[in-house]
Amino acid sequence: MEGKSVFDLEVGEIGYVKTFNNLDCACKLLTLGILPKSKVKVVRKSPFGDAIYLQLDGHKIAIRNSEGKAILIED
Amino acid sequence: MGELQENLKVALVGNPNSGKSSLFNILTGLRQSVSNFPGVTVDKKVGSAILSDKSKVTLIDLPGLYSLHPNSRDEKLVVNILTDQKGEYFPDLVIYVADATNLERHLLLATQIVDLKIPMIFVLNMIDILEEKNQKIEPEYLSKYLDVPVIQISGRKSKNIDTLKSLIKDYQTKGSADFLSSKQLYAIPKTLEGLTFDIAQNLNVKNPYLSKIFSHHFDWLNHFSEDEKEKINSIATKHEFDNIKNQLDETMSRYNEFGPIARKVVTRETNAPSTITDKIDSIITHRILGPILFFAIMLFVFQAIYSWSEAPMDWIEQFFAFSGNAVRNIMPEGWYTDLIVDGIIAGLGGILIFIPQITILFLLISILEETGYMSRAVFMFDGLMQKFGLNGRSIVSLVSSGACAIPAIMATRTISSWKERLNTILVSPLISCSARIPVYAVLIAFVVPKDQTFGIFNLQGLAFMGLYLLGIAGALAAALVFKYALKVENDNSYLMIELPQYKPPIWKNAILNVKEKVTTFIVEAGKVILVISILLWFLASYGPSSAMKQAELSAIEHIETNNLTEIEGENYLAGKKIEASFAGHLGKFIEPAIKPLGFDWKIGIALITSFAAREVFVGTMATIYSVGSADDEATVSARMAAEINPQTGEKVYNPATSLSLLIFYVFAMQCMSTLAVVRRETNSWKWPAIQFFFMGAMAYFGSLITYQLLS
Ligand SMILES: Nc1nc2c(ncn2[C@@H]2O[C@H](COP(=O)(O)OP(=O)(O)OP(=O)(O)O)[C@@H](O)[C@H]2O)c(=O)[nH]1
Numbered sequence: 001m002e003g004k005s006v007f008d009l010e011v012g013e014i015g016y017v018k019t020f021n022n023l024d025c026a027c028k029l030l031t032l033g034i035l036p037k038s039k040v041k042v043v044r045k046s047p048f049g050d051a052i053y054l055q056l057d058g059h060k061i062a063i064r065n066s067e068g069k070a071i072l073i074e075d
Numbered sequence: 076m077g078e079l080q081e082n083l084k085v086a087l088v089g090n091p092n093s094g095k096s097s098l099f100n101i102l103t104g105l106r107q108s109v110s111n112f113p114g115v116t117v118d119k120k121v122g123s124a125i126l127s128d129k130s131k132v133t134l135i136d137l138p139g140l141y142s143l144h145p146n147s148r149d150e151k152l153v154v155n156i157l158t159d160q161k162g163e164y165f166p167d168l169v170i171y172v173a174d175a176t177n178l179e180r181h182l183l184l185a186t187q188i189v190d191l192k193i194p195m196i197f198v199l200n201m202i203d204i205l206e207e208k209n210q211k212i213e214p215e216y217l218s219k220y221l222d223v224p225v226i227q228i229s230g231r232k233s234k235n236i237d238t239l240k241s242l243i244k245d246y247q248t249k250g251s252a253d254f255l256s257s258k259q260l261y262a263i264p265k266t267l268e269g270l271t272f273d274i275a276q277n278l279n280v281k282n283p284y285l286s287k288i289f290s291h292h293f294d295w296l297n298h299f300s301e302d303e304k305e306k307i308n309s310i311a312t313k314h315e316f317d318n319i320k321n322q323l324d325e326t327m328s329r330y331n332e333f334g335p336i337a338r339k340v341v342t343r344e345t346n347a348p349s350t351i352t353d354k355i356d357s358i359i360t361h362r363i364l365g366p367i368l369f370f371a372i373m374l375f376v377f378q379a380i381y382s383w384s385e386a387p388m389d390w391i392e393q394f395f396a397f398s399g400n401a402v403r404n405i406m407p408e409g410w411y412t413d414l415i416v417d418g419i420i421a422g423l424g425g426i427l428i429f430i431p432q433i434t435i436l437f438l439l440i441s442i443l444e445e446t447g448y449m450s451r452a453v454f455m456f457d458g459l460m461q462k463f464g465l466n467g468r469s470i471v472s473l474v475s476s477g478a479c480a481i482p483a484i485m486a487t488r489t490i491s492s493w494k495e496r497l498n499t500i501l502v503s504p505l506i507s508c509s510a511r512i513p514v515y516a517v518l519i520a521f522v523v524p525k526d527q528t529f530g531i532f533n534l535q536g537l538a539f540m541g542l543y544l545l546g547i548a549g550a551l552a553a554a555l556v557f558k559y560a561l562k563v564e565n566d567n568s569y570l571m572i573e574l575p576q577y578k579p580p581i582w583k584n585a586i587l588n589v590k591e592k593v594t595t596f597i598v599e600a601g602k603v604i605l606v607i608s609i610l611l612w613f614l615a616s617y618g619p620s621s622a623m624k625q626a627e628l629s630a631i632e633h634i635e636t637n638n639l640t641e642i643e644g645e646n647y648l649a650g651k652k653i654e655a656s657f658a659g660h661l662g663k664f665i666e667p668a669i670k671p672l673g674f675d676w677k678i679g680i681a682l683i684t685s686f687a688a689r690e691v692f693v694g695t696m697a698t699i700y701s702v703g704s705a706d707d708e709a710t711v712s713a714r715m716a717a718e719i720n721p722q723t724g725e726k727v728y729n730p731a732t733s734l735s736l737l738i739f740y741v742f743a744m745q746c747m748s749t750l751a752v753v754r755r756e757t758n759s760w761k762w763p764a765i766q767f768f769f770m771g772a773m774a775y776f777g778s779l780i781t782y783q784l785l786s
């Protein structure tokens with residue numbers, strides 16, 4: 001087990017980014033302002049449950065479940 | 076330098092949605108489309124900005140990007156421009172536009188551009204929002220860190236624009252010294268020194284950071300020859316350059332450096348209360364309400380197109396009937412009067428009548444984009460779109476296809492996966508665009524009676540909606556086929572999209588935006604229609620002289636033996652003449668192929684001319700039926716309604732034929748401009764050709780089945 005990821009967070013739950021498990025995704029997520037130590041809050045899931053609406057410190061982004069699995073969070 | 080720099084090139088660079096295009100509009104007075112969707116500008120746009128002393132500089136608006144390590148085609152365009160020092164658009168000066176409400180993330184790209192050694196003015200935009208919240212801003216920290224001038228402006232409130240202009244003026248008169256940072260913000264790691272040195276030697280690049288960018292992206296940088304690419308490739312291989320890892324290291328290291336600075340410039344509010352955007356989103360992106368609302372909005376759009384446009388359409392129709400008549404009364408009889416009345420006025424009137432509907436459509440779509448709604452739709456439907464081999468961002472293309480396929484195809488540039496992008500390009504034109512409105516409007520009248528209602532809905536409006544749904548279903552079905560048929564290797568598909576704050580539309584922008592689009596539509600469509608109308612008038616009025624003469628003789632004989640009234644006689648004669656004309660021959664030639672669809676040779680002529688652009692259909696009908704009739708006052712629809720099939724004695728535009736024709740127009744690829752854009756965006760004739768044939772097949776067989784079932 002690699003530990004908990006953003007995908008495992010419940011709606012309304014907050015987590016702090018630890019690291020990424022997919023370099024390619026990591027590159028893209030970094031440029032969108034998701035960094036190690038960033039605070040992320042899962043605001044809601046998409047209607048068909050395939051994407052995640054995230055609240056970051058100053059802005060909001062949407063990512064796929066698969067992209068959420070690439071963001072590991074502190075326990 | 077010191078001397079006055081003529082033709083100064085100034086580029087607007089920054090993250091998506093930071094307000095570059097708004098600023099471009101303010102500085103140039105030009106209207107570039109401004110919207111609250113990340114990735115609205117997908118191509119460069121050039122204008123000229125006028126400074127305080129009336130001197131001009133060239134201003135270039137660019138698509139937004141987050142980093143010099145980009146994903147999608149629109150972002151790559153910017154990197155291409157900024158790394159090509161000999162290129163036509165390489166800027167002398169960059170105006171870096173950052174959203175001050177979210178500074179940290181906007182600094183990444185700024186520090187990269189500083190390291191490219193391009194002179195810069197750093198603009199903290201959207202200062203109005205910070206002022207409203209009484210947040211303190213201390214730009215000195217930033218100007219010290221970046222070593223370039225930093226100013227605070229508000230594009231929305233036009234604040235401090237003069238300061239910006241005078242800074243550009245300073246550059247023009249005093250040269251680049253004050254704008255060129257002396258700093259190297261990211262120190263190239265020791266492990267890469269060998270690599271950057273080799274590239275510097277081989278390609279004569281002086282800036283080590285530029286060498287690093289080249290090693291990452293030489294693959295798709297279009298200012299390199301194959302030879303140079305090969306060189307860089309072998310150098311990178313020699314030094315065992317790890318592309319992704321080095322991007323990651325650079326980004327992390329930059330963030331670590333500027334993070335603390337960003338927090339000093341704008342102090343973050345801790346525990347920000349939930350905003351209006353949050354409240355709106357709890358409904359708009361709600362798991363159940365969200366999709367329902369989306370369809371309700373779409374339904375509203377189509378109802379609006381129908382019900383709001385009735386009165387203005389009547390006025391335009393009356394105006395053209397009146398002008399045609401007036402011209403006939405004033406001008407002496409002759410072929411040129413015929414040309415003006417039957418060719419030009421009839422052709423133009425046929426299309427201009429649709430201005431109200433098209434305006435409403437463009438306006439509503441532009442409001443949806445401007446408020447920030449579209450990124451929510453992307454979020455909600457990404458999963459669904461993926462099932463069809465598309466991307467969430469495809470929804471933006473599919474919705475704006477409702478106005479026109481061309482901007483829709485351009486909008487696919489924000490999709491990073493080539494397969495998903497190509498699929499979106501191929502199926503977008505199946506969504507009914509505004510050019511189909513005229514065709515639908517004329518033909519629906521023959522299928523569904525006017526003024527009938529079904530509950531609160533106008534029945535014709537519902538039929539209209541049905542045709543749109545058919546287009547959507549066709550697009551999704553085709554997408555599903557392409558999902559399995561298209562083979563692409565190493566494709567990276569992502570969602571990762573920013574959801575911007577909701578903003579009320581800037582009405583002035585929205586209206587100007589719509590005005591520009593409608594004008595373009597009229598001018599572009601008008602040109603084609605004018606040419607085709609004139610050509611068609613000629614082809615329909617003249618023919619091989621023996622055939623024309625014979626038609627006339629037999630018609631006169633028929634009139635005499637049947638004792639027709641004067642009007643009936645004239646109409647009969649006109650009808651026989653058009654049959655013998657060049658256009659008649661053309662139509663008759665293709666008649667066997669389209670007869671199974673329920674079409675006669677007159678419709679055949681319209682089908683042929685419609686391949687230039689489908690909106691020509693109505694103009695063609697108008698021209699054919701006014702040449703073929705003595706009456707100038709009747710409208711196209713009235714003439715079509717009166718048309719009788721000489722063999723069966725039944726109405727030509729019976730429901731079966733009309734519906735079959737509608738189906739044909741839903742599916743067929745009848746737009747040269749779209750094909751040209753597809754060729755440009757895919758870089759080959761293969762895709763537009765495939766598109767033309769698969770849509771043609773859908774149209775032909777769709778119509779065939781419809782007609783055979785109904786008749
Ligand atoms: N409050 C506020 N809103 C602004 C300001 N400048 C621009 N906006 C809004 O920000 C949104 C994005 O503006 P654009 O000018 O389209 O942004 P852009 O940088 O060109 O975006 P892309 O083309 O996607 O890269 C629009 O809704 C604008 O109305 C400003 O100074 N203050």
Ligand SMILES: [Mg+2]
Pocket residue numbers: 095096097115116137138139
């Ligand atoms: Mg823009």
